[in-house]
Amino acid sequence: MQHSKWLWILAIILVFLTACNESNQTAEPTAKPTEENDSELNADVVDMHGGISGLDKMENYFQEIKKQKKGDLRVVSYTIEGDPILTDLAYDGKHIDVTFDYTRDQYGNGGVKSFQCGKLKREENPTNLSYYLTGCEGVKGETWGVLETSYDVMRQDVFEVELRYGAKEGEKQTIQLNDEDKQEVYKQLVLANYLNSKPTSDECPKGKQADNYLMKVKINGGGRTLNWNACGSHESSKPFTDIAEYIIYASKHPTKTSENVVYGYILEVKENQILIGEDLTAADLVSLERVKGEDLANFNITFLYVETEDAEEFSEGDKIVMKVDEVLEEGSPGRVRASDIKKINE
Structure with a gap:
């Protein structure tokens, strides 16, 4: 006792x-939102510089669409200056109509974009979670990011x-x-x-x-x-x-060490070598489409050149998980030797 x-x-x-x-990520947003509060904007989900309110509603909407149930969702994201940007999703059972309203962005061009997408997808990596749309007409890479939050403690x-x-x-x-x-x-x-x-x-x-x-x-x-x-x-x-x-x-009861397991998208394939972006999202991949090797250091992303005899088995845009056997060069871009590389089907 x-x-x-x-x-x-x-x-x-x-x-x-x-x-x-x-x-x-900082402990507090760098700017407060405008006086136009979330209730007045009828927000279902609010993204305040990576701090997400209503994440459960985003997940529920994703699950409902998987069941082909019609429904609407409004995501309000705030700029660094505190201006709200509205993303409205309307699913009719077949397609998702998107309205992107950035008229309240005082430091942007202002305007409203409307387009149609085919699917809403969810992607979870070790250090981030994102929801994005694919099959979007008139959009670069036919991909549009809806919501993303990062949680990389390192x-x-x-x-x-x-x-x-x-x-x-x-x-x-x-x-x-x-x-x-x-x-x-x-x-x-x-x-x-x-x-x-x-x-x-x-x-x-x-x-x-x-x-x-x-x-x-x-x-x-x-x-x-x-x-x-x-x-x-x-x-x-x-x-x-x-x-x-x-x-x-x-x-x-500590969690067992994961033995240097890395997730990422392939950006480049060469003989016995691939270039990956660690923990990239599908939306990130589209934005990096034209990035050259010499520009990699300008991004707050970990890039790795991976030496492997199986490089020819993969293509640009593949998502992979691999075990790092040896770190050859630190930094970003770094260089590693890896084995047991597997393609992930999203």
């Missing part, structure tokens, strides 16, 4: 730092999380997570939109006691403190409770 009591009041402090040269200068839980504050322990678990925690925080979402606590029924959670997140120059209990079943609280439970479990 004494052992159970200590488990109940256990407090865990998790602190992990990841450093690198580039950062692709691109953050600082990432720290402190977690405390239990009925009361008790003994503190300092723990470390491996790279795979750090990445998963950061991914789930981003998908839960932790910068703009707040978990809600319920008043517990009489006689019932529940765990309380206190989570402090610091990323680069900003921070966020979240506290809630596990008594209720609020939708706003569940993602954060799941994250807390993952941290607690992973501290005792």
Whole structure:
């Protein structure tokens, strides 16, 4: 009983730092949105510089289209200056009509584009999630990106999380997570939109006691403190409770290392060598169509020259997963030797 009591009041402090040269997400948006709020714009999904509200609605819409159920969806994305850009999708059971409205963009040309697409697709990579349209008439590469969020923890200068839980504050322990678990925690925080979402606590029924959670997140120059209990079943609280439970479990049962597995799209094929962009999305691939080798260093993307005897089995535009056997040159573009390269069918 004494052992159970200590488990109940256990407090865990998790602190992990990841450093690198580039950062692709800040703790706060660089600009606030205009006074025209999301409700006035009838937004279903809001993209605030990579922080997504309503991601569940995007996923539900994707699933409904797979079942050929008609429906509409509005995605509102904000520019760095805080101006809203509207993307309206209307599925009639066969095609998706798209209206792209950027008339509110004060620093752009302004206007409305309308076109029709064939399919809505979903792509999940180790460090990003995207929804995009294919078979789009009059659009470059017949591909149009609808929504994308990135969660690559290795691109953050600082990432720290402190977690405390239990009925009361008790003994503190300092723990470390491996790279795979750090990445998963950061991914789930981003998908839960932790910068703009707040978990809600319920008043517990009489006689019932529940765990309380206190989570402090610091990323680069900003921070966020979240506290809630596990008594209720609020939708706003569940993602954060799941994250807390993952941290607690992973501290005792670390995820097995993935042995340098890399995903990417092939940009170039030569004899015994392929060039890939790591964790690219299908929409990224279209935008990089005409990029030359000497221009690769200008992008915030990891490019790799892959030495392999199986290069002739692949084509430009193929999505692959591979195991890196040896790193020959660091950086981007880097150079590696790889085996067990497999094509992924989206």
